[in-house]
Amino acid sequence: MKRRLSPMAVRRAHRWLGLFFSVTVFMSAASGVLHTAMSRTQSAPPPVRPTGGGLDASKATVTLAEAVAKLPDPSAVVEAVNVRQVGGEPWYQIFARGVPGAFYVNAASGRLDAGRDQAYAAQIASEFLGGGSPVKTGYLTKFDSEYVNIFRVLPVYKFDLADGKGTRVYVSTTTGSVTRHTDDSRQFEASIFSNFHKWMFIPNKDARDFLMVAVTSGVIVVSALGVVLFFMTRPRRRPVQTVQQGAATHA
Structure with missing residues (x-):
């Protein structure tokens, strides 16, 4: 046991484990530097408050009870209701329990429109981008490598x-x-950060989490070995009495 804990053995373990895990330390440090740079190059999160050209409340002549009666299942439990201005008209956006997505009932005419959600999304995108004609390229129900769970x-x-x-x-x-x-430019930075800091190049989350915990634990072991090695190899101070006896002998 004493031989296994000799300074040479600890130094050798510290050296080789340090070399192996230095890659992860480099990745963490580099991603930290990049994160600081990204705070200056990446735009701030968009405002959460809904945008639009304003809502003419006088057009909303249909009551909420009448709008709910237009749903495919009028007895559904309504959990939330918003009034949205879509295409210049007021719409009830109704969320019912157990139903994914929302129902849209025109607050002026009482018309139910199943495709109004996508039209509303296109309007939000166009207003945010200052006009133009953005094209819908996806509908995400789970996170991916670009739209990650921090959003x-x-x-x-x-x-x-x-x-x-x-x-x-x-x-x-x-x-x-x-x-x-x-x-593309902002996402290039974000992808480097995600790959270095969160190891997103490993698609399986369970495997990614296991490996990150394993290598982080390895860095902790290397640090602990360095502390142990410091105390094992520190210079020993000779007792004062021994020093005085040696001086007397020479005299």
């Missing part, structure tokens, strides 16, 4: 703008806002 809101529509920069936005009709705005 939290699902589901979202993805819209791309043909501006030569690869500009794209993610839109939530539940919040009535853009939840993420990016382009």
Whole structure:
């Protein structure tokens, strides 16, 4: 046991484990530097407050009870209701328990429109981008490598703008806002950070979490070995009495 804990054995373990795990330390340090740079190059999160050209409340002549009666199942439990201005008209956005998505009932005519959600999402994207004609390229019900879980809101529509920069936005009709705005340049930085800091190049989350915990634990072991080695190899101070006896002998 004593031989196994000799300074040479600890030094050898510290050296080789340190070399092996230094890759992860480098990745963490590099991603930290990049994160600081990204705080200056990445745009701030979009405002959560819904945008639009204003709502003419006088047009909303249909009562909420009448609007709920227009649902496919009028007895459904209504959990939330918003009034949205879509295409210049007021619409009830109704969320019912156990039903994914929302129902849209025109607050002026009482008409139920199943396709109004996507039209509302396109309107949000166009207003955020200052006009243009963004094209819907996706509908996300789970997170992916670009729209990661730090953005939290699902589901979202993805819209791309043909501006030569690869500009794209993610839109939530539940919040009535853009939840993420990016382009090719910003996403290049974000991808490097995700791969270095969170190991997103490993697609399986369970495997990724296991490996990150394993290598982080290895870094802790290397650090602990360094502390142990420091105390094992520190210079020993000779007792004062021994020093005085040696001096007397020489005299």
